[in-house]
Amino acid sequence: MNEISYLLFLSVLAVTFIASAAYLVFFFSQNKKVRRAARMILVVSGIFQTLYIVSRYMLVGHTPITSQHEAVIFFAWSTTWAYLSFRWRYSVKNFGTLVSILILSLLLISSISSRELTPLVPALQSWWLPVHASVSLIAYGFLSLAFCGGIMYLLQERELKSKRFGYFFSRFPSLDALDQLISHCLTAGFVFLTLGIVTGSIWARQAWGTYWHWDPKETWSLITWFIYLVQIHQRHTVGWRGKRGAVMAIMGFAAVIFTLWGVTYLLGGVHSYAG
Amino acid sequence: MQGEKILLLGVNHKATPVEIREKIALSDGYEAPLAALKKIPGCRECYLISTCNRVELVVVADGQALVESDIVTFLFGGSLSEQESSQYLYMYYNADAVHHLFMVAASLDSMVVGESQILGQLKEAYRYAAKFGATGPLLNKLLHKSFSVAKRIRTETGIGSSAVSISYAAVQLAGKIFGSLKGKKVLLVGAGEMAELAAEHLVGQGVDSVVVANRTLARAVDLAKRFNGSAVSMDELGHQLELVDIIISSTGATDLILVKQDVKAVMRKRRNKPLFFIDIAVPRDLDPKLIEIDNVYLYDIDDLSSVVEINKSERDKEAISASRIVDEEALKFQRWYQGRAITPTIRELREKIDTISSIELDRTLARLPNVNGPDKKILEKMMKSITSRILHDPLTYLKSESCSGRDDSDVKVDVVRSLFRLDSSSNEK
Numbered sequence: 001m002n003e004i005s006y007l008l009f010l011s012v013l014a015v016t017f018i019a020s021a022a023y024l025v026f027f028f029s030q031n032k033k034v035r036r037a038a039r040m041i042l043v044v045s046g047i048f049q050t051l052y053i054v055s056r057y058m059l060v061g062h063t064p065i066t067s068q069h070e071a072v073i074f075f076a077w078s079t080t081w082a083y084l085s086f087r088w089r090y091s092v093k094n095f096g097t098l099v100s101i102l103i104l105s106l107l108l109i110s111s112i113s114s115r116e117l118t119p120l121v122p123a124l125q126s127w128w129l130p131v132h133a134s135v136s137l138i139a140y141g142f143l144s145l146a147f148c149g150g151i152m153y154l155l156q157e158r159e160l161k162s163k164r165f166g167y168f169f170s171r172f173p174s175l176d177a178l179d180q181l182i183s184h185c186l187t188a189g190f191v192f193l194t195l196g197i198v199t200g201s202i203w204a205r206q207a208w209g210t211y212w213h214w215d216p217k218e219t220w221s222l223i224t225w226f227i228y229l230v231q232i233h234q235r236h237t238v239g240w241r242g243k244r245g246a247v248m249a250i251m252g253f254a255a256v257i258f259t260l261w262g263v264t265y266l267l268g269g270v271h272s273y274a275g
Numbered sequence: 276m277q278g279e280k281i282l283l284l285g286v287n288h289k290a291t292p293v294e295i296r297e298k299i300a301l302s303d304g305y306e307a308p309l310a311a312l313k314k315i316p317g318c319r320e321c322y323l324i325s326t327c328n329r330v331e332l333v334v335v336a337d338g339q340a341l342v343e344s345d346i347v348t349f350l351f352g353g354s355l356s357e358q359e360s361s362q363y364l365y366m367y368y369n370a371d372a373v374h375h376l377f378m379v380a381a382s383l384d385s386m387v388v389g390e391s392q393i394l395g396q397l398k399e400a401y402r403y404a405a406k407f408g409a410t411g412p413l414l415n416k417l418l419h420k421s422f423s424v425a426k427r428i429r430t431e432t433g434i435g436s437s438a439v440s441i442s443y444a445a446v447q448l449a450g451k452i453f454g455s456l457k458g459k460k461v462l463l464v465g466a467g468e469m470a471e472l473a474a475e476h477l478v479g480q481g482v483d484s485v486v487v488a489n490r491t492l493a494r495a496v497d498l499a500k501r502f503n504g505s506a507v508s509m510d511e512l513g514h515q516l517e518l519v520d521i522i523i524s525s526t527g528a529t530d531l532i533l534v535k536q537d538v539k540a541v542m543r544k545r546r547n548k549p550l551f552f553i554d555i556a557v558p559r560d561l562d563p564k565l566i567e568i569d570n571v572y573l574y575d576i577d578d579l580s581s582v583v584e585i586n587k588s589e590r591d592k593e594a595i596s597a598s599r600i601v602d603e604e605a606l607k608f609q610r611w612y613q614g615r616a617i618t619p620t621i622r623e624l625r626e627k628i629d630t631i632s633s634i635e636l637d638r639t640l641a642r643l644p645n646v647n648g649p650d651k652k653i654l655e656k657m658m659k660s661i662t663s664r665i666l667h668d669p670l671t672y673l674k675s676e677s678c679s680g681r682d683d684s685d686v687k688v689d690v691v692r693s694l695f696r697l698d699s700s701s702n703e704k
Contacts, residue, residue, distance in 0.1 A: 238543075
């Protein structure tokens with residue numbers, strides 16, 4: 001079983017690599033056939049990722065989301081499916097290129113961390129684990145799409161403002177499409193993030209007796225949550241859209257990444273064993 | 276030619292940045308500049324066109340007159356040094372001037388090759404010059420010819436249909452900013468032809484409504500009617516900016532009509548919804564600093580032209596066959612022009628010989644007191660036949676068609692004129 005799982009992981013890496021390469025070819029050639037192929041390959045990658053997670057589940061006997069490796073895989077998986085299930089992939093030109101590269105980098109990061117199977121501490125053996133962890137990571141998936149949208153927005157905005165209509169001008173979507181993408185992904189991501197924090201605190205009440213520990217990961221999740229709260233609020237009240245919206249989406253994602261890795265490596269805390 | 280020269284000089288979007296063109300754009304009609312041009316010593320006929328992309332004038336001047344420096348001073352009003360102006364200004368003489376004028380009329384020299392507005396603008400400029408009595412026989416012929424050349428090119432090549440205009444560039448940019456143009460509002464400030472065309476394109480792409488602001492409200496109302504839009508006065512501009520998405524500005528105002536502060540205040544009220552400004556006026560209507568505001572996009576005509584560059588290869592093919600027609604027509608005109616020069620040469624040659632013979636005849640008769648009556652008639656007759664026999668060969672030479680089909684009448688005219696010293700004799704008189 002372990003070997004099958006490992007083979008699945010290797011094929012995930014290979015298929016995703018091919019998908020990214022195909023998307024890059026499409027980006028440069030703008031050949032529609034290549035895009036269709038790239039999209040199909042990415043779907044295959046998504047399926048392999050799912051199978052790999054299932055194989056890990058069968059190996060460890062609980063939702064495989066507790067080690068660094070597993071969490072990042074799950075992150076990549078949620079980004080993939082957030083992208084594939086999203087209607088924006090049709091209207092936002094060349095979005096797939098950036099997203100597939102992000103997914104590939106996540107998978108590569110997961111491949112360098114230990115694939116060791118870690119048994120679960122009894123305190124954490126609860127059905128809140130899959131709910132809390134997966135909801136949080138699905139939120140990260142959407143927020144990473146908003147991040148990609150933000151990057152593309154800034155690049156396209158720079159081309160338009162500098163009046164030099166270079167490489168990205170024709171290949172990138174309209175600013176409006178990107179802004180809407182950011183807005184929708186932020187909203188979806190924020191809803192899941194809120195659910196993740198709520199379920200986490202309910203689970204904490206069950207496992208440790210208190211709703212909130214002020215453990216570093218909790219604190220940083222809250223900070224991230226506030227960053228997103230502020231920007232969504234500002235977007236709908238005073239119109240933090242466009243460039244500022246894009247910058248905020250990127251900053252929010254930086255907070256997400258710090259919560260995911262920075263906290264574990266720099267600050268420790270009760271979540272640290274959970275990657 | 277000998278007695279006169281055709282001189283064309285001007286600035287256009289290719290050689291001259293918009294900042295320099297602004298300094299010479301003549302916003303107060305054609306009459307004053309034409310009057311000033313006519314006053315330049317040596318200037319026989321003149322004509323002037325000023326559009327947002329070019330200022331060009333054609334002058335027919337005396338062959339020896341040095342009108343160039345006077346014209347340059349007139350154009351720039353002393354605001355540029357001589358070195359600077361020679362860097363931006365182009366000057367063509369005679370055949371080259373004709374060729375350039377045809378290129379302009381055929382829209383081959385336009386920012387957007389093949390756009391049809393330039394012909395209308397040329398005709399209007401000509402109408403002014405003709406009404407004002409600035410043009411003469413040569414320019415009348417030349418300009419009428421340029422119109423027919425443009426027409427010929429339009430019918431014989433696909434340059435008009437494949438023309439991608441400035442307004443197309445505007446639509447492309449709007450697409451990159453707004454995605455879909457459905458539900459967007461356009462504000463036209465000033466009612467220029469170019470703005471009208473751009474608005475037409477945008478409406479064709481699904482723009483929701485058009486608002487027209489103009490100094491004279493009547494014109495705004497007329498234009499608004501065409502687009503089923505509404506007209507507003509210029510004072511309402513600030514309020515309108517809160518409601519619209521795309522602004523096309525083309526007023527003849529000499530100052531900026533919107534500065535950074537105005538728009539910055541509006542953006543807050545718009546909750547940062549993007550604003551897309553197109554400034555096709557020269558001198559510019561809009562503060563170039565607007566681009567520094569987030570979610571504000573501002574383009575002037577030079578910027579739009581770089582968008583059009585993106586897909587111009589197709590038009591280039593048509594442009595090549597159009598250039599061939601221009602070459603051909605310019606050559607034809609040149610032939611006519613040179614042919615025109617033969618007639619005065621023949622006349623002058625005859626006059627000279629006749630004068631010499633009658634002077635000599637008078638002198639001889641004075642020394643022969645006995646000759647009178649029928650004898651005098653015989654002598655006069657002999658003199659006439661000598662002169663006409665002498666003249667016969669040079670005149671045949673002048674009038675002859677050259678066998679190779681190449682027109683070299685200017686060479687012939689030159690030979691005859693220098694052989695008989697026609698130019699110097701006319702000067703001595």
